[in-house]
Amino acid sequence: MDRRDCIRWGGAALVAPLLSGKPALAQPKYPTGTIRLVVPYAPGGVVDAVARHWAERMKAPLGTVIIENQGGGGGVIGASAVAHARLDGYTLLFGDTSCQIIAPYLMLHPPYDPTKDFAPVSMIATSSTAIVVHPRVPARTLGEFVDYARQNQAILSYASAGTGTVTHLAGELFKQLTHTPEILHVPYRGAGPGLIDLIAGAVPMMTPNVTSQVLNFHRSGDLRILAVCAPARLKAAPDIAAAVETLPGLVVELTCGVLAPAGTPQPIIDQISEVTAAVIRRPDFDEALQAAGLEARADASPAAAQAFLAAERQRLIPIIEAAGLQPQ
Incomplete structure (x- = not known):
């Protein structure tokens, strides 16, 4: 077979799947196993309570979600574990304002960059x-x-x-x-x-x-x-x-939700976000949050989560600086 025959047959091999209507590479199904949800605080707090409400309602659309509490460092220890996890969607963080903005800002050498090491999925509730x-x-x-x-x-x-x-x-x-x-x-x-x-x-x-x-x-x-x-x-x-x-501007809230390690495939992020949005619309979920003194967020999309964290970072850091808090 000469060079032209190799090119002709090689091209035919590449084109064949397209002509047959079958994708050359299929997107693997997700999930096929247990999802590990890291809550970077001890059990019993506000973030832990919302995480458990969310995980319970993920059984039908996503299967088993196991909560792993990794407290310490204002949420930094647990968040760091997720920041360096595999990019397969099976290790997620139920993070919040503290571990995504305040705690890393107050550290001289934080173990992760919250703006680069995480892909926001859905911000779910505010306290x-x-x-x-x-x-x-x-x-x-x-x-x-x-x-x-x-x-x-x-x-x-x-x-x-x-x-x-x-x-x-x-x-x-x-x-x-x-x-x-x-x-x-x-x-x-x-x-x-x-x-x-x-x-x-x-x-x-x-x-x-x-x-x-x-x-x-x-x-x-x-x-x-x-x-x-x-x-x-x-x-x-x-x-x-x-x-x-009485005092315009006196707004300080803790907002929590789901984040994945940066680089997690976008279809996985979109899938989790879509089922989360459906859960947030359920009356029983809203009632559970209200009973705990929390409010559900209206927009659970990844874009809204990204925009919220960016805006909140710009708003809170000047308050931290004006208070004289220094990274240590």
Whole structure:
């Protein structure tokens, strides 16, 4: 066979699958096995609760999703494990504002670049922070508390769930917007201990995430939620004012959702996003989130997730810098 025959037969071999209507390479079916969902926090928190609601509802469209809690480092340890995982869609991260924006920014040498090492799939739910006070504080509205804080900032303190958390940023943004730099930040190891001290009167103010527990304490009179740091009032508590009604710009929320390692095939990302969007539209999912004090996000697409994280990064980093927090 001469050179021209080789070219002729080689070309025919390449064209044959096209003429037969069969693809040369078929996209492998996904998934064919168990999906590992890494939650970068200990069990029982806000992110873990949403992850479990999502994983439970993925059984029908995706099969078994096993949750693996890898806490530590503000979410960095678990997120790092996913950032360096195989690009096959079988290891996913249920990440949030902290591990994607705050925690890596506050590290001199973070083990991943959140803008390059992850492919956002769907941002699913948002947990707002709130301005909460002990019942003895002489303020029943946020406006009254702003006046009180300005007059008493030298003796006023607020509790957060820890340095570098969204609850910390909520308190610092309150200080920035009200020009009360002398208010003392008291970081706790989680929201639970801070709430205990707030109810006991050891600290007069806290900026926790709104959860069913916090709402119950508010309704029982153990503490007083003056406003939620959200763009609008929450569906779960429409009687509580949004902070922006008094202090425009006081919005600090924890948003969580599914991310994959960068380089994961786009068809897999699109498939997960599509079934997630269907779940978010289900009334039972929305009701479960509302019962926990959370709100479902309207757009679960990868493009919306990417745009949200980029915009939130630009919004939160100036707050971090103004608070004097430095990478360590």
